[in-house]
Amino acid sequence: MFPIGNNALMTAQWNLPLWADVNSSFWFPKQASTFAPQVDWLFDVILWVCIVFFFIVVGCMTWFAIRYRAAKGEPAKSRVRHNTLLELSWSVLPSFLLVFMFVQGALDYLVIVRPPEGAYEIQVTAFKWGWSFTYPGGIVVPEMHVVKNTPTRLVLRSQDVLHSLFVPAFRVKKDCVPGRFNTMWFNPSESNPEGEHFDLFCTEYCGKDHSMMKTKVVVHETQAEFDAWLAEAEKPRSDETPESYGQRIYETRGCKGCHSIDGTPRTGPSFLALYGRNEKLIDESEVPVDENYIRESILEPKAKVVAGYQPVMPSYKGQLKDFQVDGLIAYLKSLKGS
């Protein structure tokens, strides 16, 4: 519809850098994608239009209210109730500003929603209440890692209800809709210093822990740095025991949303003192909770459903690797209770 190149954002030079720079610290988080300067610039233009109109309206209102305040019974000083030229002017003239806002906003929008050819692709799965990012090669991590100056495309899906992926520093947002794929893209322009990150929020209300559904975005300075991270991403760190690694999986891969560790039944049974117990299934039979049962329940969750619960858990087959399942089993064993 508006054929402009994807690099228009980067090449367009606007003569109002001062406004953008001064205000971006007050109104905005850091600018960390190529979209950010353009979005912030248009925000600032609209802001100044608003400030001018606001002061005209409220200024006139205040001035008139003071100047023409009168004792009761005094007649108004003017009887003019109509002026076609004036009325047409203030109806029509501001519309040009509206047209500008619409056109500029739409042009930027069309850049923001159209990923360039050959962008690096990450599959994103949103669930109650967490994220998983699947990188090429099937590596699944709960954080989003990307490379500076590398256009990156996200393919979004949801396992349960609506979610929305929002990275304020990138100025982008897209809903994750169950039953369909949505896509979004960005080109990170700022990398994080070691140990720092940008926030990624869920912005579509999704139930109990909606406000906890956030994760980190790490922008690596170089591809090599990213590759080194990716190679180690899934494995246990050197300082982790099998139990603490399992705990990390539990907390970051979506177990936590439905399985408590304090005995409270949620969507699924609590993990507290689960290992070694006998569970009654919906078909009235009993099964001992051992390594095999846990493994089967993760990979084939609908095979043996515990009585009193719905068969709603998604399969983690292909999502969790064997050493991750082992970590989870070790973690479950450690939750002995009193």
Added chain:
Amino acid sequence: MATVTSTPDLLHDTLPDGSAPVKDSYLSNSRGFISWAFTLDHKRIGVMYLVGVMSAFFLGGVLALGIRWHLWAPEGALLMQTDAVGEATSNNDLYNQFFTLHGAIMVFLFIIPSIPAALGNFLVPVMLGAKDVAFPRLNLCSFYLWVGGAVFFLLALLTNGLDTGWTFYTPYSTTTDTSVIAATFGAFVLGFSSIFTGLNFIVTVNTMRPPGMTWFRMPLFLWATYSTSIIQVLATPVLGITLLLLIAERVIHIGIFDPAYNGDPVTFQHFFWFYSHPAVYIMILPALGIISELISVHSHKGIFGYRFIALSSVAIALLSFLVWAHHMFTSGMSEVATVIFSALTFTVSVPTAIKMFNWLATLYKGSISLNTPMCYALAFMFLFAIGGLTGLFLGTLSTDLHLHDTYFVVAHFHYVMMGGTLVAFLGGLFHWWPKMTGKMFNDLWGRISALVVFVGFNLTFFPQFIMGSRGMPRRYATYDPEFQYLHQWSTIGAFLLGVGLLIAAVVLFASLWRGRRAPMNPWGGATLEWHCSSPPPYYNFARPPIVGDPYNFDTVKYDPRIDGYYLTEPDHFADEDDHH
């Protein structure tokens, strides 16, 4: 030429210094519970609505204060639970129920019926010089439907709670185990209440205007109410359909909204906003009508640009049907649809701006009284200017992608809905209170309430714009510490706002016991409600008077002995003129 009670002497007979009551007013012509519960008098129904919507507002307001209190600390401060190791943590489920019920009660039980059903019911027939609305029984029926809908909402509240957000988005609403069905059925019933009121007003305005009142001699409040009624009648059935489909989806899994049964959740959003966006104008249009009346009457000057204001109400009503998908710019709609809806959204700002400029021109060289209703009207203009202008950031596509579903949106719609509609409602309530109750309130304390509400409101909601553009998502029970000081400003503001509203309530209640008797025309208005006594008699007018310009203030004169105004020209009647 026959004259009725319109010379100063006669006025003093009916407007004494606090002794003789108005005989046979609508309040005193019959007594007892039954005489109210089964009344067909539009004024009594209006008063009952007023009591109802104000109770709902109180409930919704208490929930709002609970929300703000909870958000005092990043990990939650009020709605807490004790976890397994004995630490207090935020009870997110409870918080979600608080914001859901706050939104649902405020939207369905308060804002939508507030001005049309409470003030509108009282004023529409009186402004028309009519005895009642066209269908008085339907009017009573719509009040009891409102009560019924409210009961279902309270049931949802008291039984299982509701945690879907007031928007009932699928598939969350089809899978949560809270009382979605009770609440949606309540909203369904409330929808019929709204449709019946709208239908009643349309027929009343079309068929019962008095002699001389052409369309372009109607008071602007009637234009606004009429436009609102059109939306109520045309849009609300879609809400009914949507809510029934939602119930059907939950109960028998018809597979229209829930992807688990091959439905599409985005379809629900289209259905829902097809009603709920026009509903935004059901909420604001009557408020714009009130402000047109208040600005003109308290400037004692004819409204500037009458036709533009009148037609802009109709334009807003029609355009409101064409912008619903601007709530869905991030949902994954097609690019074409998104761009078109953005363009259409901008068109709505034109008629809104027209009204604003015309009000300013009305103030210019007026004879302005800064009494309580006028203070609320000026506060409205300030707040609604911010609310309207910040809509531009959300209509613009690229900035909306950043701001959507953040606190920026929360701040924007509170500036429009609360700074706009609620403040206009309060202004209108103070303006017509003497007419409704026959009592004058304490104007000094009324103005103080307007000031405290104004300051508290800005303190509550302005920081939310900053939070939002910095990336704070809405509907969060807990948040990042970097936002804490902004949240704390907002919470302090909310309690200040609560104090302001409490002062307003005390001022109004106190007037019932201690207020001096209201004159027939305390502000100097020229529309027909100021031609009958305060409070009006049961039948309003014995005969409909012949109506001229509703904003002709030349015939309204101040009389300091009654601290009110009187009409120098007597009312004329069609049948009297025939005899000459």
